[in-house]
Amino acid sequence: MSISEQIADKLRALEARIPDVEAGLVVTPEGLTIASALPPDADEERIAAMCAAAHSTAERICRELGKGEAQMSLVRGEGGYILVTSAGPSAILMIMTRPEAKLGLLFLEMRRLAKEIEELVGRF
Template sequence: MREQMLKSILSELNGSSADIEASAVISADGLTMAALLPQDVDEDRVGAMAAAMLSLGERTARELARGDLEQVMVKGEDGYILMSHAGKDAVLTVIARKDAKLGLIFLDAKRAAKAIADIL
């Protein structure tokens, strides 16, 4: 039931922009709670990497006195990976195209993260 609600939010998020290629909700310990990923992408690998990146981002923000972490963004030559907290115990991961309009994606991801936090 909860997984269906989370998938519904991810589906709405993915549908909000043609620039969003995939998304997932991952627990703080790296387990995938819900995902809409391409078939060639390993859910477990995405979960583990997102949890590790967020943990490192939190530590970096704290050590360099930047306050509480809001999001981690990775930019590669083929696109972006955006990770942000969705409540205390989950991470929203969004995979976007290289020419994505990031402002809109940040806004949509923030909205989705709040909806996910409300469910969890």
């Protein structure tokens, strides 16, 4: 099984464990998809590029304001949350949730998943 397939399996497993998780995506800092568990109608390339840009912007804001390294970005929309975090130097993890998602649980799960993804991507 390829690394992309292993990561996609981990994204789907997160969705299965936490019903409020609707989708997941792992991209490079340049915005290229590594693994996806997005809905079929989603524009994967466009979302991948936007996730990388959002993470890069969050990193620049944190540096500019003296807050150190960006750890996670959270966007709250009417239909739920988008959470974006680093998964090491070569990957960015995005999770999409329903509005009633328990954020504390998601933060813990994302940290764990980000470490697993970092280890897998490090094998490329």
